[in-house]
Amino acid sequence: MDSGTAKHSVEIIPLQSASKNNDGQGCSSQREVTREVWARKTEYLLSLIGYSVGLGVLWRFPYLCMRNGGGAFLIPFFFFVVVCGFPLYYMELGLGQFSGKSPLVVWCICPLFKGLGFCMVIMSFIVTWYYNLVVAWVLCYLFYSFYPTQPWASCDNDWNSDNCVVIRSKSSNHNNLSLTNQNISYTSVINQTTFPNLTQLHTDGAVNSTLNTSQVFQTAATEFWRYGILGISSGIDQIGSPQWHLVLTIFLAAAITFLCLVRGVRSAGKVAYVTAILPYLLLLVLLARSLTLEGSLAGVMYFIKPDFSRLSNFQVWFEAALQVFFSLGPAWGGVITMASYNKFSNKCFNDAALIAFIDTFSNFFCGFVVFSILGFLAHESGMTIEEVAESGPGLVFQVYPEAISRLPLPNLWAVLFFVMLIAVGLDSQFAQLETVLGGLRDIYPGTLGNRKNLILLAVFCFFFLLSLVFATPAGMYIFVLVDWYATAYCFFLIAFFECLVVGWFYGAERFSRDIQIMTGRSVHPVIRVSWCIVSPISMLIALLGTTLAFKSPVHNGYEFPKYAQTLGVMIGLLSVIPLPILALHGLYSTSGSLSTRLKVLLKPNKEWGPNNKTGKLVYESYHNEGSVWTRVKTNLFGERH
Numbered sequence: 128m129d130s131g132t133a134k135h136s137v138e139i140i141p142l143q144s145a146s147k148n149n150d151g152q153g154c155s156s157q158r159e160v161t162r163e164v165w166a167r168k169t170e171y172l173l174s175l176i177g178y179s180v181g182l183g184v185l186w187r188f189p190y191l192c193m194r195n196g197g198g199a200f201l202i203p204f205f206f207f208v209v210v211c212g213f214p215l216y217y218m219e220l221g222l223g224q225f226s227g228k229s230p231l232v233v234w235c236i237c238p239l240f241k242g243l244g245f246c247m248v249i250m251s252f253i254v255t256w257y258y259n260l261v262v263a264w265v266l267c268y269l270f271y272s273f274y275p276t277q278p279w280a281s282c283d284n285d286w287n288s289d290n291c292v293v294i295r296s297k298s299s300n301h302n303n304l305s306l307t308n309q310n311i312s313y314t315s316v317i318n319q320t321t322f323p324n325l326t327q328l329h330t331d332g333a334v335n336s337t338l339n340t341s342q343v344f345q346t347a348a349t350e351f352w353r354y355g356i357l358g359i360s361s362g363i364d365q366i367g368s369p370q371w372h373l374v375l376t377i378f379l380a381a382a383i384t385f386l387c388l389v390r391g392v393r394s395a396g397k398v399a400y401v402t403a404i405l406p407y408l409l410l411l412v413l414l415a416r417s418l419t420l421e422g423s424l425a426g427v428m429y430f431i432k433p434d435f436s437r438l439s440n441f442q443v444w445f446e447a448a449l450q451v452f453f454s455l456g457p458a459w460g461g462v463i464t465m466a467s468y469n470k471f472s473n474k475c476f477n478d479a480a481l482i483a484f485i486d487t488f489s490n491f492f493c494g495f496v497v498f499s500i501l502g503f504l505a506h507e508s509g510m511t512i513e514e515v516a517e518s519g520p521g522l523v524f525q526v527y528p529e530a531i532s533r534l535p536l537p538n539l540w541a542v543l544f545f546v547m548l549i550a551v552g553l554d555s556q557f558a559q560l561e562t563v564l565g566g567l568r569d570i571y572p573g574t575l576g577n578r579k580n581l582i583l584l585a586v587f588c589f590f591f592l593l594s595l596v597f598a599t600p601a602g603m604y605i606f607v608l609v610d611w612y613a614t615a616y617c618f619f620l621i622a623f624f625e626c627l628v629v630g631w632f633y634g635a636e637r638f639s640r641d642i643q644i645m646t647g648r649s650v651h652p653v654i655r656v657s658w659c660i661v662s663p664i665s666m667l668i669a670l671l672g673t674t675l676a677f678k679s680p681v682h683n684g685y686e687f688p689k690y691a692q693t694l695g696v697m698i699g700l701l702s703v704i705p706l707p708i709l710a711l712h713g714l715y716s717t718s719g720s721l722s723t724r725l726k727v728l729l730k731p732n733k734e735w736g737p738n739n740k741t742g743k744l745v746y747e748s749y750h751n752e753g754s755v756w757t758r759v760k761t762n763l764f765g766e767r768h
Contacts, residue, residue, distance in 0.1 A: 162227055162468070162738075163391055163392055163393065163468060164392070164468050164469060164470055165392055165396055165468055165469060165470070166392075166393060166396060167396065168470075168473070169400075170392075170395075170396030170397065170399055170400070171392075171396065171465065171468075171469060171473075172478065172481065172482075173396070173399035173400060173403040173404065174395060174396060174399045174403070174465055174554075174557060174558070175462070175465055175478065175482050176399075176403045176482060176485055176486075176554075177399055177402050177403040177551075177554025177555065178456055178461050178462070178465065178554065178555060178557065178558040179454065179455050179456050179482055179485075179486045180403075180406070180454075180485070180486055180489045180551070180554070180555075181454075181456075181551060181552075181554070181555035182261065182523075182548070182551055182552060182555065183450075183453050183454060184454055184486075184489050184490050184493050184551075185496075185497070185522075185523070185548075185551065186497075186520070186522045187450065187453070188450055188454065188490040188491075188493060188494060189430060189493060189494040189497040189498055190497075190516060190517070190522070191446055191447075191450055192430060192494055193429070193430065193498070193512070193513075193516055195437055195440075195442075195443045195446060195447075196433060196434040196435065196436070196437030196438060196443060197429070197430060197431060197432045197433050197434055198430075198431040198433035199433035199434050199435045199437055199438055200437070200443065200447065201491070202438060203438065203443060203444045203447035203448075204447045204450060204451065204487070204490070205487065206444075206447070207444075207447050207448045207451040207665075208451050208455070208483055208486075208487055210657055210661050210662075210665075211448065211451060211452075211657065211661065211662050211665050212451040212452070212454075212455045212457065212483060213455075213479055213480065213483040214654045214657035214658055214661075214662060215455075215457040215458065215622060215625070215626075215657075215658075215662055216455055216457050216462060216479045216482065216483060217475065217476060217479035217654060218457075218625065218626075218629055218638075218658060219457055219458075219462040219463045219466065219625075220462060220463075220466040220469075220475040220478060220479050221466075221475050221638065221641070221642045221645075222236070222463055222629070223462065223463035223464065223465070223466030223467035223469070224466045224467070224469045224470075224471065224473060224475050224645060224738075225471075225641050225642065225644075225645055225737055225738065225742075226467070226735065226736070226737075226738055227467050227471075227738025227739075228467055228569065228738070229244075229463070229464055229467055229562065229565035229566050229568075229569045230243075230244045230247040230248060230460035230463045230464060230562055230565075230566065231244040231245065231247070231248050231565070231569050231570055232569045232570070232734070233463055233467070234628070235731060235732050235734045235735045236628065236629070236633050236731050236735050237628040237632045237633055237728075237729055237730075237731065238713055238727075238728045238731075238732050239632075239710050239713055239714075239725070239729055240624055240627075240628050240632075240706070240710065241709055241713070242705040242706035242707070242708065242709035242710060243621060243624055243625065243628070243706060244460075244566070245705035245706075245709065246617065246621055246702050246703055246705055246706055247458075247459060247460030247463075247562060247621065248460060248562055248563055248566040249701050249702050249705065250459060250460065250613070250614065250617060250618065250621075250702040251459060251460050251461065251559040251560070251562040251563055252563050253609065253613045253614075253698065253701070253702065254459070254559055254613065254614065255556055255559045255560050255563065255590070256590060256593060256594060256609075257597070257606055257609050257610060257613070258552070258555065258556055258559070259377065259380050259381055259384065259556065259590065259594060260377065260380075260594065260597045260602070261520070261552055262380040262383075262384070262549060262552040262553065262556075263373060263376040263377040263379070263380040263597075264356060264376070264520070264524060265523075265545050265548045265549050265552060266376040266379055266380055266549065267356050267372060267373070267376050268356075268524065268528065268541070268545045269542065269545040269546065269549065270376075272538055272541035272542045272545055273538065274538075275538075277528070277532055277537060277538065277541060278347075278351050278355055279347055279348040279351040279352070279355075279528040279529065279532060280293065280347060280348075280528075280529075280532035280537065281293065281347055282347050282350075284350075284351070284355065286350060286351070286354035286355045287347065287350050287354075288345065288354075290345050291345055291346070291347055291350050292345070292346055292347070293346070293347050294346070294507070294508065294529075294533070346525070346529055347529075347532075348524075348525045348526075348528045348529040348532070349525050352524045352525050352528075356373075356524070357600070357602065357603050358370050358600045359600055359601075359603050359604075360599075360600035360601050360604075362601070362604065362685060362688075363601050363604040363605065363608070363687060363688070363691050364601070364688070365600060365601055366596075366599045366600070366601040367599050367600040367601065368599065369595050369598035369599055370598050370599070370600070373597070373598035373602065374595065374598045377591065377594045377595070377597065377598055378591055381587060381590055381591050381594065382587070383553060384553055384556050384557070384560060385560070385583055385586075385587045387553065387557060388557060388560060388561060388564065388583065389580065389583060391468075391561070391579060392468045392561070395557050395561070398553075398557075399554065399557075401550065402550040402551075402553050402554040403550075403554055405546070405547065405550045406547045406550045406551050406554075407489075409543050409544070409546065409547035410492065410493065410496050410547060413496055413500075413540070413543065413544065413547075414492075414495055414496045414499060416534070416540065417496065417499040417500045417503060418499055420499070420500075420502075420503040420534075421503065421506055422502045422503045422504075422505060422506025422507070423499040423500070423502045423503045424499075424502065425502045425505075425506070425512075426498040426499050426500070426501045426502020426503065426505065426512060427495055427498050427499050427502065429498060429502065429512050430494050430495065430497075430498035445669065445672055448665065448669055449669070450490075452619075452622070454486055454490060455482070455483065456558075457622060458618040458619075458621045458622040458625060459559065459562075459618060460558075460559070460562040461558030461559050461561075461562055462558070463562075464558055464561050464562045464565055465558050467565070471645055471737065471739035471742060472645055472646065472739075473646075474646050474648075475642070475645070475646065476646065476648065497522070498512070500526075500527065500530045501515055501516050501526070501530075503530060503533075504526065504529065504530045504533075507533060523548060527544060528541070531544060560586075563586065564579070564582055564583065564586060567582050567586070568582060603682075604682060604685070604687070604691075607680055607682050608680060608691055608694070608695045608698075609695070609698055611680040611695060612680075612695035612698050612699035613698055613699060613702065614702070616670055616673045616674060616677070616699075617699065617702040617703045619666045619669045619670040619673065620666075620670060620706075621703075622662065622666045623663050623666035623667060623670065624706070626659070626662045626663040626666065627663060629658060630655070630658040630659035630663070630762060631659065631762065632729045633731065634758075634761075634762055635650070635655045635658050635659055635762040635763065636655075636761045636765055636766065638650070639655065639765065640747075641737070641746075644737060644742050644745055644746060645737070645739075645742065649765070652763060652764045652765065655762065655763050655764070655765075656763055659759075659762055659763055660763075679692050680692070680695065710728075713728050714728065
């Protein structure tokens with residue numbers, strides 16, 4: 128904890144007064160407003176940890192390790208954390224802390240690319256929209272966890288079919304009973320696609336087919352998930368009416384999230400003590416319990432046993448890079464948002480290093496928890512770990528409940544598990560939602576700058592009404608469609624232009640001086656090289672790989688119709704279309720020749736500068752003159768070289 132942050136009151140720092148420019152660069156406020164800062168350094172760090180350590184750490188990283196060489200997968204993962212993830216995280220912390228601006232307006236550092244801010248806000252909006260549904264699902268499970276007999280542990284419920292079996296086993300696959308119920312069947316199939324989203328590694332859905340004796344029976348946990356919670360229809364065309372239990376939990380999930388932000392970072396910081404720390408405590412309890420189960424050690428050994436031959440496969444390195452970005456969270460806007468409420472002199476390098484370390488540790492730690500339980504489930508069912516392992520929603524809503532139902536005191540372990548998921552899910556949304564709310568306040572500072580509760584209520588109502596489509600029987604298909612397209616490639620594009628703007632147009636040397644004004648410490652040449660060369664090249668390769676490997680979504684055999692795919696593409700474009708539109712608008716509204724307009728728009732406008740009075744006094748515009756080679760060398764290594 129910083130020595131100057133012991134008080135519980137929130138320090139208010141005045142933002143720079145903003146004036147509308149006539150050069151087409153206008154992205155600033157019209158009147159002076161106030162901006163709060165974190166009350167304690169601890170709250171800020173816990174909020175960053177909560178934002179970075181999301182559900183993907185729990186249900187995606189362990190599965191990636193399993194199919195990409197076990198412990199050997201840690202090598203490319205650590206590599207990309209060091210050379211890309213950490214430098215970009217450090218860059219965004221510096222941008223937000225130095226300017227005291229949200230992602231929507233911080234790109235006044237280079238007005239030609241101010242569309243980056245709108246891209247981040249739109250992407251955060253879309254992700255918050257459908258991520259809230261995941262929290263709603265968890266709330267449903269939490270409520271049912273208090274039932275004397277958990278519904279996912281029994282085949283005696285109204286929604287169960289004649290195919291239902293309580294415990295999965297190999298014998299279920301070869302049952303010779305005569306089946307009379309021609310129902311929808313489910314087969315647990317590991318989807319080998321490479322996409323990184325919640326459902327792109329594994330989606331749990333229906334295959335419209337007629338049952339026969341060779342098909343796999345559905346477990347009670349699967350049927351509860353599909354029919355009890357989702358009430359899933361046969362396709363996206365069969366939308367139906369919203370289901371009351373999902374409407375209520377979606378409302379409750381949104382209400383909890385918004386109430387945690389009712390006082391901005393003041394309330395979010397206090398909530399972070401619970402939502403950031405509690406998951407680790409509960410995961411530790413679950414790990415201690417699962418390690419006492421028979422077969423758990425075999426699961427752990429399966430997780431960490433390295434297969435170094437897999438490192439020669441480009442796909443392994445590609446998926447490691449994807450996991451770093453989905454885990455740490457640079458390029459989404461949340462990191463800039465959190466840092467913009469920080470004290471100006473905070474040591475952001477130390478924060479970036481700490482969060483990168485904790486995030487890496489969390490990925491590895493969650494792998495032990497997941498595979499110890501998978502090892503137990505495989506032992507109990509007489510199946511292999513590959514047969515019981517899943518990634519994405521299938522892991523937490525089918526595999527885990529099934530395993531928990533076999534433990535002594537299943538209600539206790541179910542409550543602990545789903546409370547942990549709620550804490551993780553809420554924490555991940557705070558920064559994304561604050562990115563949206565802060566963007567609205569910054570774009571209309573005179574009207575909305577000091578009306579936080581009004582903005583909060585309006586956005587809450589809009590989010591809830593928009594989320595009702597997920598409560599329908601076709602909600603799962605809509606969720607898959609949005610998740611598949613919304614973040615498929617846009618964050619790679621955003622990260623590439625971030626590096627281009629800071630590393631070259633503004634200048635890595637100049638930005639290093641800005642950070643030195645804040646912290647008294649310049650940026651190391653290794654990090655500069657990453658900003659200017661390594662990260663942008665990696666982003667281009669990843670963007671190209673994602674684009675070439677991109678396929679239409681398939682939800683366990685269900686192929687989306689063409690119009691749904693077109694709608695998904697349009698949703699995906701929402702996150703990137705502001706970039707060219709606002710760049711063209713800036714060029715059109717700026718006077719002079721094309722070269723003059725570019726020269727003006729590639730320089731910071733009058734609103735860019737340190738969010739600190741003392742910093743403003745020492746801040747000087749830096750111009751990197753000389754030959755191309757001189758400018759390149761200066762940005763990479765500094766003027767002394």
